[in-house]
Amino acid sequence: MRGKKEQEFEALWQRHGPGVRARLVNQRLLDPAIDVDDIEQEVRIRLWRVLQTETQVTHAASYLRTVVNSALIDAVRRAQARESSRRGGEFNEQMHTATNNEGLADPVQGQQRMQELSAAAESALEAMSANRRRAVSLRLHGLAVNEIGALCGWSSAKARNLVYRGLEQLRSELGKRGIDLES
Amino acid sequence: MKVSAQELSKLISRQDDTNPPTAEELAALVDQTLPPDRREAVLNHLERSPDSARAVAIALEPGATSGGAGFRWLAVAASAVAAVALASVVWLGGTPEEDTLRAADPSISPAPGAVISTPDDLFxxxxxxxxxPRRVRIMSAAAETIWLSEPTSPPVDLPAGTVASGKTYLWQxxxxxxxxxxxxxxxxxP
Structure with a gap:
């Protein structure tokens, strides 16, 4: 005979499992590194564990949404870790090629130039207000304007304003330092 | 020297955070349940960590319905090699609603989790x-396609015999x- 916890788990999963699956299938369209089956299993395990320690899961959908997000972030981070050394090599190679195009064939000179570029980018960002710096940094990392607003607690209009005014200022500050931000 | 947005993203990245956020903290940031002091530290971390920022963006994604997703996917997949135009893409996505697994457009039916009462209910x-025109794709719970409509205008009938009672399906x-x-x-x- 199945225990009460198993029945509770099955009832919760029957109700919310398809939604979890749909969410994961949806996210996989954005990032093929997401293994829907693996993450679904991870979510099931986490739900099962919490049922063992708590008498009742209130707001199950909210709880599962957080669990799904956490499992997704874990999965993306694992994929990033696998790729990081290769990506780092590609980036260094690309920047080295770019610095070579400036006539810096010496690897030491190229490395120094990269450090200078990094310092110049840092100082350009430091010249900006904290909010603009945050908005622009997150935009450079690939976040959409509304996502930036949602994370930072800003309205869409405020986020959009900070991003685009910030990008204008960044372009100007980088220009002063001899760097041309491609558009 | 010309620098792309992605190169700049990498140039400003730092890996010296002594207390990087856990996946649970990043998920709490997405759900807006992180305590204010830690929230500020996590946002500071995201400013300097492209990988964490992109991982959070994946969790934020409410649906695959916009150009912003394509921009992000380029950023993830092409890494530092491709130069990506930055200023031209604005994505007007939504935020997750309370107590739903993800936001849904109420004007689209059937709604997530709906029970289709008769086989000829309409999409x-x-x-x-x-x-x-649009196509309707119906998939099994394992995300395998079982039916794809011709390009059409709404509404679309669910063809008889396409789905079985007692089963759960996905549609897009x-x-x-x-x-x-x-x-x-x-x-x-049902």
Whole structure:
């Protein structure tokens, strides 16, 4: 005979499992590194564990949404870790090629130039207000304007304003330092 | 020297955070349940960590219905090699609603989790401004396609015999090129 916890788990999963699956299938369209089956299993395990320690899961959908997000972030981070050394090599190679195009064939000179570029980018960002710096940094990392607003607690209009005014200022500050931000 | 947005993203990244956020903290940031002091530290971390920022963006994603997703996917997949135009893409996505697994467009039916009462219940969606046709794709719970409609306008009948009672299915809307414009959402057969 199945225990009460198993029945509770099955009832919760029957109700919310398809939604979890749909969410994961949806996210996989954005990032093929997401293994829907693996993450679904991870979510099931986490739900099962919490049922063992708590008498009742209130707001199950909210709880599962957080669990799904956490499992997704874990999965993306694992994929990033696998790729990081290769990506780092590609980036260094690309920047080295770019610095070579400036006539810096010496690897030491190229490395120094990269450090200078990094310092110049840092100082350009430091010249900006904290909010603009945050908005622009997150935009450079690939976040959409509304996502930036949602994370930072800003309205869409405020986020959009900070991003685009910030990008204008960044372009100007980088220009002063001899760097041309491609558009 | 010319620098792309992606190169700049890498140039400003730092890996010296002595207390990087856990996946649970990043998920709490997405859900807006992180305590204010830690929230500020996590946002500071995201400013300097492209990888963490992109991982959070994946969790924020409410649906595969916009151009912003494509921009992000380029950023993830092409890494530092491709130069990506930065200023031209604005994505007007939404935020997750309280106590739902993800936000859903209420004008699209059936709603996520709906129980289809009869086999000829209709799939419907708001007609796009250019009235371009859409395809409806029905998938099993394992995300295998079991039916794909011809390009059409709403509504669409669920063909008899396509689905079985007692089963759960996923469905999504696609344009004629196969790009997903809404969903996948799920529904149950009684």
């Amino acid at each position: 419907s969606w708001p007609a796009p401004p250019d009235l371009s 809307l696609e344009d004629v090129d196969g790009t997903v414009v809404a969903g996948p959402n799920w529904f149950r057969m």
